[in-house]
Amino acid sequence: xxxxxxxxxxxxxxxxxxxxxGGAVKDxxxxxxxxxxxxRYRIDFYADFSKFGEHLPITLDEMYKIDYDLIIINxxxxxxxxxxxxxxxxxxxxxxxxxxxxxxxxxxLAGSRAISRFAKIFPISAEKSDSISKSITKxxxxxxxxxxxxxxxxxxxLYLFREMRKWLTCYIAINAEQELRAKKFFxxxxxxxxxPIAPHEEFTxxxxxxxxxxxxxIGRLEETQKRxxxxxRGIKEVVRxxxxxxxxxLLRIYGTGPDEGYYKLLVKELAxxxxxxxxxxxxxxxxxxxxxxxxxxVSSSYWEGLSRVFLEAMACGLPVLANTKNNRMIDYKKRKYxxxxxxxxxxxxxGNMADFAEKFYLLYSNKKLAERLGSNAQKLISKELNxxxxxxxxxxxxxxxxx
Numbered sequence: 001x002x003x004x005x006x007x008x009x010x011x012x013x014x015x016x017x018x019x020x021x022g023g024a025v026k027d028x029x030x031x032x033x034x035x036x037x038x039x040r041y042r043i044d045f046y047a048d049f050s051k052f053g054e055h056l057p058i059t060l061d062e063m064y065k066i067d068y069d070l071i072i073i074n075x076x077x078x079x080x081x082x083x084x085x086x087x088x089x090x091x092x093x094x095x096x097x098x099x100x101x102x103x104x105x106x107x108x109l110a111g112s113r114a115i116s117r118f119a120k121i122f123p124i125s126a127e128k129s130d131s132i133s134k135s136i137t138k139x140x141x142x143x144x145x146x147x148x149x150x151x152x153x154x155x156x157x158l159y160l161f162r163e164m165r166k167w168l169t170c171y172i173a174i175n176a177e178q179e180l181r182a183k184k185f186f187x188x189x190x191x192x193x194x195x196p197i198a199p200h201e202e203f204t205x206x207x208x209x210x211x212x213x214x215x216x217x218i219g220r221l222e223e224t225q226k227r228x229x230x231x232x233r234g235i236k237e238v239v240r241x242x243x244x245x246x247x248x249x250l251l252r253i254y255g256t257g258p259d260e261g262y263y264k265l266l267v268k269e270l271a272x273x274x275x276x277x278x279x280x281x282x283x284x285x286x287x288x289x290x291x292x293x294x295x296x297x298v299s300s301s302y303w304e305g306l307s308r309v310f311l312e313a314m315a316c317g318l319p320v321l322a323n324t325k326n327n328r329m330i331d332y333k334k335r336k337y338x339x340x341x342x343x344x345x346x347x348x349x350x351g352n353m354a355d356f357a358e359k360f361y362l363l364y365s366n367k368k369l370a371e372r373l374g375s376n377a378q379k380l381i382s383k384e385l386n387x388x389x390x391x392x393x394x395x396x397x398x399x400x401x402x403x
Contacts, residue, residue, distance in 0.1 A: 007042045008069040008402045013078045014047035023308045024099055028074050034391045068092050069402055079160040086167045093169040093401050101305040103181045106161045175306040176332035197306055198387040205317035206292040214250045216294035218309045221257030228263050230300035236270045237357035247274030254279045291316035295370050296363045301326045315381045319373035320345035344377035
């Protein structure tokens with residue numbers, strides 16, 4: 001076989017999937033299946049795709065011996081795996097999908113002298129990082145512990161990002177603001193492309209009879225990013241402004257995380273046990289029912305890349321109550337945000353509990369409004385942020401890189 005007709009070798013790495021199973025991991029598997037179906041490439045994966053029926057991942061020893069044409073990584077943890085690989089395979093092209101808004105964090109962290117110095121002495125393994133993180137998160141009720149965890153996470157991320165910049169071929173932005181930042185921080189040798197993520201086909205409006213018209217939160221229970229304490233305090237403000245709602249279920253929280261105990265204690269301290277329900281961790285089928293059995297979706301997170309749960313909620317016909325920190329642009333030229341006030345959801349000023357309470361109550365009490373906004377949200381997902389468009393964009397990009 002001539003070199004020109006040889007199938008290009010592609011590797012997809014998803015080291016984060018050894019820890020969790022969620023939409024991000026499914027994105028990697030979906031891309032793996034799609035590229036395989038094209039018949040143009042010989043595809044390997046280094047990931048735990050066993051829940052999708054894939055049981056033959058490549059080993060690290062095998063990976064380091066193969067001269068891949070392209071490697072796709074989806075987590076900053078993957079950078080450590082490629083650092084060693086790229087020392088021997090410098091010609092291999094690489095793609096990094098920025099699902100965690102790393103370029104945003106780099107732009108804010110690089111100016112921090114303390115974190116920057118910390119990052120320079122950080123060359124440790126992912127396993128060692130996990131061990132340190134676990135020791136830091138043993139007692140999460142302390143603010144000092146939360147700050148230590150945040151400092152460690154930021155320093156580690158900055159170290160990994162600096163390593164990646166040395167050899168990265170292509171950076172994938174998942175929102176329009178990322179694309180703009182990335183073009184400023186990467187050199188000309190790194191290609192920057194904007195390919196937004198999309199909800200998977202399973203997330204649709206099931207038209208089930210709802211027994212809950214309140215707000216829904218799905219996500220990791222940790223304070224550094226998700227700031228669930230603001231949601232809890234916001235519900236307290238809703239009840240204060242509308243005492244007739246006392247002891248009515250207003251918010252369902254799905255997820256687990258290091259600050260779960262802190263959040264449950266806060267709910268108890270604020271006497272909100274009748275207003276807020278903790279529903280635990282849920283896999284896809286249960287999540288689908290949760291989306292379809294709620295009035296609207298709500299988030300208080302400090303930042304998001306392009307929130308997958310926002311997209312999944314919108315695909316199921318729910319309006320989203322986002323905030324001024326976590327609502328991202330999907331079209332920079334048109335200044336078009338994912339969630340638009342009174343079009344497909346509402347946006348409250350981050351940290352403003354009165355603004356949150358007012359808009360939460362409006363979505364809760366005005367069913368016709370919530371249904372109209374939810375219908376518009378679903379149309380946006382169907383038209384602009386669907387998975388077929390996402391996969392077609394990857395097809396064109398990879399075809400160009402390997403031509």
